Amino acid sequence: MRPGGGAQALTSTAHGAAGEREEGPADGQAPLFAAPAASVPAVAENATASPDRPDAVRGPGLRTTAGFEVVSELPVASVRLVGVLPHLDRPFEYAVTPDTAAAGPGMRVRVRFSGKDTEGIVLERRAEPTTDRALAPLHRLVSDDVVVPPTMMRVCEDVAERSAGTIGDVLRLALPPRHARAEKADRAAAEKEEAAAAEAEAEAEAAEDLESTESADDAEPAATTDAGETGHDEQTVPAAEPSAEAPVAPRHADRYPGLAALLSRAGSAEGPVPRASLVLDPVDPWTAIAAESIAALGPDRGALVIAPDQRDVARLSRVLTERGIAHEVLAGTEGPEKRYRTFRRILRGATRVVLGSRSAAFAPVQDLALVICWDEADDLLEEPRAPYPHTRTVLQCRSAEERCALLFLAASESVTMRALTDAGYLARLDPVPAPVTAVRPRIVAMDQYLRDREGPSGRSRLPQEAMRVLRNGLQRGPVLVQVPRTGYAPAIACTFCGTRARCPECAAPLSQRGRNGPLHCTVCGRREDGYRCPECDRTHVRAMVIGSTRTAEELHRAFPDAPLKVAGGAHGPLEDDAVPEHGIVVATPGAEPAPPGRYSACLLLDADAMLGRAAFDADVEAVRRWRGAISLVRTAEEGGEVLVVGTSTLPAIRDLVAHRSALFLDRVLEDRRELDLPPFRRVAEVVGEREACRGFLETTELPDGTEVLGPVDLEGPDQAGRARAVLRIEPRRSRELAAALRFGVAARSARKDRGSLRVRLDPPDVF
Structure with missing residues (x-):
């Protein structure tokens, strides 16, 4: 029985009920964060009774506003409100009515607060209030589902504290909006599943009883002779010949010995919680590593996998389906009905493996033992809503509260992961030694020797060496060309002085759409036909950055017979199975499709422009984007090769050519230490x-x-x-x-x- 259920109600003779009397600032003036409960400025504890309506006395220490009945067992509910103003981010007490007697910790309720119907989460039920003020009633019990268990509430509190935000805002991120039709449908589905399971269990028991009865009837004592033979005619049963076992494919996870140790301790209640960072070699798909890790868990253990992009989630879902691993996908792109139905299936433990993007970090997985995060440095894992917690922070809090193993997978080590590893929070899982040609493609940068060998064309954007890589790669399979920007010519500058062309109306950068198209502004839409440089008064301009559209146009002229696809930007995403077998794919960073057979070659164009982005982490981010593209290319033993077109002496480009070198990150960390930049501040x-x-x-x-x-x-x-x-x-x-x-x-x-x-x-x- 839930707290308060079946208790006798106390009846009040007065009528009418008063709601919360506390008023907040006007809409639009409320800031986004709150102070700790112990240091919040003093405000009214609870609703006070109206002067025209006397308080109802409910026994020793319990006073309520008049006009409603109160249960006798645990009549006080402590409620955490969702989405209230920062200075009101603390528990409030309400009286439990007979209609809401089933309300228990973690359930959704509706209460009156500041004259509005507000959603809240019940924290606990009490026999006595902690205030002498009159309590208002719980307005309505939304659902008897425990949507926020105590452990998840502690996770939300920890996330709010780390992010300098309010718990109410974190709860708003953690809970999807309730959908009544989805809840009703899932309840019916759960009842059918339970009935089917009970029927199957009964049939299994009946079959077992029948089999045991038939075995007892058929059993007869065998008379033996002096020679030890039976009295029946001797029958010889030939021994079964050993069947030839099918060859077992090597597991990618076996290349990382420390991973098995982490999985063996996943979900253990004793000892320290295992947490690790794993930088994959290009030969090892992250989807295979994640699937093998999930398969290594026990059937009663839960797993949660977070990926930045929905396409990454879909790729892992296909791999798990092929391996016969039941799972759920909790995606923020789904409609409210489907999303809430999936949320309830996870909540009631219908499945213990959950995949999703940033919004699935709070998924209520039952018996959570392992959390995997792919590419935590991706900006898609940064929450754009208050209190702006990074998905990494949420998963760290869950690992601490739920004692689940935490595994970060990436194609390139980030500064944050390196800092956490150096601090001892994460263990680094290194692979077993292997030939470089067997674990990654051949990677070459356009150095001074290659440029001098070609002559003037060696200084061009598409040198002859790049054309050779494309030509040879097209004979073996698809080729990937990565460019930093989408569009045709997204950045224009003066030919003489190099001043960037800006719109005279709104000062936004001007760009060019076609080969001979006019300059236009992407912000206000102004067309600039008579542009003059404000510094030197000249009219000639050049492209600072070449976009994916113009790159595709140039490659189509060079290889007219090869199929060509553009991915990213205005062209939209390109599905993995839509990559032509012997074609060219021009993509922006992060939009590269992943064909099943991988790419035979890859060109990384405009590497200097990628490094010249106006951000303090431009070099680290460029390396991460490049390694993401390299991870989609075949190994050198299979003929895969990568060409980086840029200044080969730059540390970031040299780091690509070197295999598992730590020199680049060591230099980045030392520079940030001297400049007091994160993670040292x-x-x-x-x-x-x-x-x-x-x-x-x-x-x-x-x-x-x-x-x-x-x-x-x-x-x-x-x-x-x-x-x-x-x-x-x-x-x-x-x-x-x-x-x-x-x-x-x-x-x-x-x-x-x-x-x-x-x-x-x-x-x-x-x-």
């Missing part, structure tokens, strides 16, 4: 209206040693009157900074300060 960003940003920094008491950069006015046509400040502190004191920011935002919300403000911890684009 915890960074927070405060962005908002100029006065709101300055007022927040003046009124918030930051920890000692916090470095404040700014606030600085933002530039751009849509940034008028806005400013940004950056805060830095050493990592060991990051919890202090997060707590101070939560308190500052909650205090600002309680004061109803004017102006919009946004606070983020560890923003990816801060520098």
